[in-house]
Amino acid sequence: MALKQWAASKRLRPGDGRELQRFRGWQLPLRSLFWLRLHGPDGHAHRYAVDVRHWARLDSGRIRAHLFLDGRHTAESKLPAIFPVEGGVIEVAMSNFGIRRCHYRPSAGEPRQLTPDPASAEGRRACLGARRPGLSRAIGIGAVLLLVIGLGLNLLQLAEPLSRMPPVAQRVGVFESPVHLPVWLNLALGAGAVLASMERALRLRYSALLDAAGH
Numbered sequence: 001m002a003l004k005q006w007a008a009s010k011r012l013r014p015g016d017g018r019e020l021q022r023f024r025g026w027q028l029p030l031r032s033l034f035w036l037r038l039h040g041p042d043g044h045a046h047r048y049a050v051d052v053r054h055w056a057r058l059d060s061g062r063i064r065a066h067l068f069l070d071g072r073h074t075a076e077s078k079l080p081a082i083f084p085v086e087g088g089v090i091e092v093a094m095s096n097f098g099i100r101r102c103h104y105r106p107s108a109g110e111p112r113q114l115t116p117d118p119a120s121a122e123g124r125r126a127c128l129g130a131r132r133p134g135l136s137r138a139i140g141i142g143a144v145l146l147l148v149i150g151l152g153l154n155l156l157q158l159a160e161p162l163s164r165m166p167p168v169a170q171r172v173g174v175f176e177s178p179v180h181l182p183v184w185l186n187l188a189l190g191a192g193a194v195l196a197s198m199e200r201a202l203r204l205r206y207s208a209l210l211d212a213a214g215h
Helices: 002-011 121-131 133-163 166-172 183-202
Strands: 012-014 031-039 045-053 064-069 072-078 081-085 088-094 099-106
Touching: 002 012, 002 072, 002 081, 012 081, 031 099, 031 121, 045 088, 064 081, 072 081, 121 133, 121 183, 133 183
Parallel strands: none
Antiparallel strands: 012 072, 031 045, 045 064, 064 072, 081 088, 088 099
């Protein structure tokens, strides 16, 4: 952990003091905003915000996380980022489909996820989970099933051409895949896997096996 924090400190830059802009509707697919309230040594509550602009990937390819304290820009970092804050650190990381992690890790105690802004895509997904837990659970299960089915079928279809390579065929023999899907169905499964990974990213769920396979 010490090495991870040291590397993150090299990516950390001071803020310029600018004011945090409120979340606007047109920014839904392009921005993530999270909030955290902490009490300082003086007993007063301070409000932290983590602002990530996804469109930077389209511009320079370098996405940065920006930290605001009580509405003012106090630090920024390339991802993955670790921001020192009162009583611990805020950790921010991204996957190919959205925010992978945005948690407060206190010096003592368990990490907890920051609260997404209600206007953001993550906030709206959290609102759905609070208002319609049954529907939210069904969507989450459906996303996992799409990823598992897509991963399994891809592995089956990939195993056959790999097994025909001479070194592999000589050692283990040729594997005949029981599944041969048409191109259109493979494309549909791929699109479904991407959508499933995007849905999981809105809930800050990530599996190196499942979600990486959706890429």
